[in-house]
Amino acid sequence: MIRRYLQGAAMLALFSLATTSGADEFHYNNILIGDRASGMGGAYTAVSDDPGGMYYNPAGIAYSTGKNLSASVNAYSVSNRTYKGVIGGQDWTRTSSTLLPNFFGIIQPVGKLKLGFSYAVPDSNQEDQDQRFNRSDVFGGATHTVNFNNKNDTNLFGPSAAVQLSDSLSIGATLYVHKRSTEAILNQSLVSNSGTSYTWVNGYTESDEWGLKPIVGVMWAPMDKLSLGLTVSKTVVLSSDILTQTTISSDTATLPARTFDTYHDKRKYPYQVTAGVAFFPDSSLLLSGDVSYYSAYEYTFVNTLNKREAVLNGAVGAEYYVNKNWAVRGGLFTDFANTPAVVDGGTNQKEHIDMFGGSLTVSHFTKNTSISCGGSYKFGNGKSQVLGGNNPIQDASSNNWTMFVSSSYSY
């Protein structure tokens, strides 16, 4: 019964919650993490010698200097996604803005070991949307209102340890606790201009998942001034609680119809293997590059099969110290979609937008502290089938800019 209502709603070109519930789970480089790493486009696997290394390559913290070192990053991130000609030839734009503590980390030497603890937010999304469309294709003319509230945060926190096996070799590991929370409310109404007909659909979904994300890394310097890094990681979900609720009302129905369901489906995440190289020509210049491979995987989540394809992302970064008090960092990176390419004739296809980005920061150093500020920008174009089913495919574009301020302290 409910399914029939939903199908009817879809025919009226209403969005389905399943299509829109994701934050940006179709990409992996959603927010750059860390103080120096953010400025270098995330190309940090072969550097990693500060608290940010606990996220990128825990083996690197073995080379951190200073008795004690901490760093924190706060970021303001804004994302825009536009789907062309979705409803009545009009674009649908989704905007998310969030201010978040992006990273905090502290490292402490303990004997031969470097121990640390860090907190990272690799993905965060907060949408509060209110958009109206004029429809001529239903009810002989109607107003379609979409109110969409979406929160989707992934938090990682946990300890790290690293040890220098020799002057040129170190190993390390981080064991992150993974917590992802989502809450999405999609409220839509379709009211005829004559005021005689209406359809209203309200969908609510929330989920909480807990898991672990171990990161194992190794760093090796085959020769002076050259560093190689390698990390392997994977998030494993241990528990998941999902609640969905849908309410539909229409002047063609006698009573509002409701569904209320709970699930315990566990999302899957890919294996991630990242290899990095860094070149330290002198104390003022650092060049680095990373290649990250994310494996393909699929899982069923709330009766929907989710397929993710293998992704290969790249990043290059540079750091230049103008003098011992000022440094500039820059980087370029890719953020390719993990969804299959959207093809004609397909159904329920997830959007596929390959993105490219860059970052730039400026840092000021005093004796034991540094303050950095800067930002990153990424953009991309692709295809989507945002209405699901076998509805038309449309062009889609996406961009994100993030401003961040970070500080670090060592003594």
Place this chain on the structure above:
Amino acid sequence: MKLVSLLFSIALLYTLLPQTLFAAENKALDWRARAPAVDRDSYSESDTDEELKFGREIAARLLGQYKLSGNEKLQKYVNLVGTTLTQNCSRPELVFHFVVIESGEINAYSTPGGYVFVTTAVLEQMDNEAELAGVLAHEISHVTERHIVKELSLKGAEKSAVASISALIGGASKSAGIAFSQAVDKAVDMILRDGYKKEDEMQADADAVLLCAFSAYDPSGLVTFLDKVGKIKGGVGKTYPVYDLRLATLQRAMSDEGIAGVKLALNTERFTKAVKADGSDNPLNLIRNVIPGGTND
């Protein structure tokens, strides 16, 4: 089970690995160090031991040239102010010693390892404890930043400064002994005659005001002192660079660190009783009022 075996194997491997494998005692590879950290080289405990021996020898030479002040209470007072500062310095592994020496020269000296000397003449130019703290903090910075050690390295071997000194001290040969003695001579000349590099003096000033502020002393103490002695013709220690430049650089550094205009303790009365008195009154009683159990007679 496989995971347990793997973890056990890793733990066993770590335990059995020879200590020599863990070379460098947490030293970062030099080429990894970035510009702001290059001056903060990594040193091992043995490096510090060698530095201490080197500094002790230099201190002995200085004590051979100057007479210690016989005012025991003044010695304790200066030591206590200096020790208070060292609680916040960047090299907690060092035990500092502060000594008042009889000299008409307005100056202060320090040697590697933590031996700090202030002349009676310099104390006479001071008006409060914040000024004394500023001067002592300046000398502490020369020690913590290893200015002498690094300067000698630049003039000598290609290796790091400490490695050079270690070779001199550790060398059993007669030539090593001669080289060590020559290094001590150079250090003494640097302290008493040639002075530090201008950049080192500026850095010591900047570090000093920060250390004073961390220790709750008014950071302007060093500024007022430098301003005062800069105006004295002929009586100022000849090892210091131009005072106007120093003052301007120092005030810029204070502004950068956000401590310009910060008002903290001057302790004028306590200083006056300790330094200006003839020794009959015990200034340590004043300190005890502030720091219970802070010192022993």
